[in-house]
Amino acid sequence: MAMTMHVDIVSAESEIFSGTAEMLVAPAKMGEVGIMPRHTPMLTPLKPGEIRVIKEGGEEETFYVSGGMLEVQPHTVTVLSDTALRAHDLDEAAALAAKTEAEQAMKDKKTDMDYARAQAELAEAVAQLQTIQRLRKKQGR
Amino acid sequence: MASGKEIRTQIKSIQNTQKITRAMEMVAASKMRKAQDRMAASRPYSDKMHNVIGHLAYAHSEYQHTFMQEREVKRIGFIIVSTDRGLCGGLNNNMFRQLVRDMKEWSDKGAEIELCTIGQKAMQFFKRLGGNITAQTTHIGDSPGITDIIGAVKVMLDAYNGGQIDRLFLVYNRFVNTMTQQSTVEQLLPIPKAELDEELRHHWDYIYEPDASEVLDGLLARYIESLVYQGVVENIACEQAARMVAMKAASDNAGGLIDELQLAYNKARQAAITQELSEIISGASAV
Numbered sequence: 001m002a003m004t005m006h007v008d009i010v011s012a013e014s015e016i017f018s019g020t021a022e023m024l025v026a027p028a029k030m031g032e033v034g035i036m037p038r039h040t041p042m043l044t045p046l047k048p049g050e051i052r053v054i055k056e057g058g059e060e061e062t063f064y065v066s067g068g069m070l071e072v073q074p075h076t077v078t079v080l081s082d083t084a085l086r087a088h089d090l091d092e093a094a095a096l097a098a099k100t101e102a103e104q105a106m107k108d109k110k111t112d113m114d115y116a117r118a119q120a121e122l123a124e125a126v127a128q129l130q131t132i133q134r135l136r137k138k139q140g141r
Numbered sequence: 142m143a144s145g146k147e148i149r150t151q152i153k154s155i156q157n158t159q160k161i162t163r164a165m166e167m168v169a170a171s172k173m174r175k176a177q178d179r180m181a182a183s184r185p186y187s188d189k190m191h192n193v194i195g196h197l198a199y200a201h202s203e204y205q206h207t208f209m210q211e212r213e214v215k216r217i218g219f220i221i222v223s224t225d226r227g228l229c230g231g232l233n234n235n236m237f238r239q240l241v242r243d244m245k246e247w248s249d250k251g252a253e254i255e256l257c258t259i260g261q262k263a264m265q266f267f268k269r270l271g272g273n274i275t276a277q278t279t280h281i282g283d284s285p286g287i288t289d290i291i292g293a294v295k296v297m298l299d300a301y302n303g304g305q306i307d308r309l310f311l312v313y314n315r316f317v318n319t320m321t322q323q324s325t326v327e328q329l330l331p332i333p334k335a336e337l338d339e340e341l342r343h344h345w346d347y348i349y350e351p352d353a354s355e356v357l358d359g360l361l362a363r364y365i366e367s368l369v370y371q372g373v374v375e376n377i378a379c380e381q382a383a384r385m386v387a388m389k390a391a392s393d394n395a396g397g398l399i400d401e402l403q404l405a406y407n408k409a410r411q412a413a414i415t416q417e418l419s420e421i422i423s424g425a426s427a428v
Contacts, residue, residue, distance in 0.1 A: 094291045095293075
């Protein structure tokens with residue numbers, strides 16, 4: 001019987017594959033790699049492409065990944081696949097958006113303060129009204 | 142004493158409120174179940190990621206990434222995960238109270254604080270408090286993707302890389318069960334060392350392709366993102382659970398109020414009937 005290793009393919013939002021395999025072929029950043037059991041430890045990013053898992057008995061299964069990370073230990077292989085489209089520029093843009101949003105919100109301070117003041121005034125008015133009503137009721141009795 | 146009609150309108154209005162709170166309770170219950178599923182679905186990824194990072198800490202690499210190095214703490218960053226909407230009991234406020242206490246401890250030690258908020262409530266709270274918010278994300282909805290948080294997290298990671306902050310914490314509510322949510326402050330950076338694994342004690346290192354710095358940059362950023370994502374997903378489950386409990390309490394209270402008012406109403410009605418009867422009898426006997 002051929003030697004096997006444990007293969008896990010996961011993405012941030014779900015588990016994709018978990019089981020034993022004889023070989024795994026993945027699109028690493030520097031070119032396609034084939035991993036067999038007892039491979040030396042390795043870490044590499046993945047390109048978008050397909051991952052082929054050759055399971056025990058030669059049955060093959062393929063998965064598509066849009067990128068991610070591959071970790072190899074002698075008896076386990078882990079694929080951490082990305083669900084989001086990643087690129088340096090895209091990440092940069094997202095970071096910028098988060099920053100400007102914060103700045104905008106900080107600038108809106110004044111309107112928020114006005115709102116808070118209005119809320120406090122309203123609460124006071126309601127309390128006054130309630131007291132007046134209570135007094136009226138007492139006198140009416 | 143209030144008249145019968147007054148009490149009746151009051152009962153009606155409380156019944157209407159009760160209908161709303163009961164509906165919200167049921168909506169929260171079904172959303173909570175979905176949020177729990179999502180939490181379970183994202184767990185394998187963060188577990189595996191955790192394993193890989195654990196291995197990495199014991200690889201005898203020549204390259205030391207900044208995320209692993211301890212620095213003197215002058216400025217710290219917090220990523221605060223909160224809800225977008227209210228009506229979920231004391232969930233957010235309990236967390237903020239604990240956080241403010243933590244922040245005070247740090248600033249007593251002379252550290253400056255930078256904040257990154259996820260969710261509307263944290264934004265509003267810390268804006269009023271006058272916190273230094275450098276990044277924020279709101280309206281992530283009930284089913285967030287990792288894309289929703291990448292930007293905000295990257296701002297903080299860049300700040301760490303650039304030396305603007307020396308330590309980074311994640312603050313969120315941990316989902317224990319439906320009744321219990323625990324506000325948690327977790328250190329993200331520098332990455333805390335895991336316990337030593339016997340198997341990995343010998344001297345070894347990974348092959349990095351193309352090179353160590355590039356691989357680790359990508360991997361560690363994903364690791365932090367996955368931790369934050371897990372925090373966001375758990376916080377959503379907490380939000381729904383807390384809302385469900387709060388709305389159940391509100392419905393129960395409304396029920397109690399209605400019972401009391403009903404009693405008062407019946408008493409008023411009886412008193413009115415008794416009075417009328419005694420008037421008729423006294424009138425008849427006078428004739």
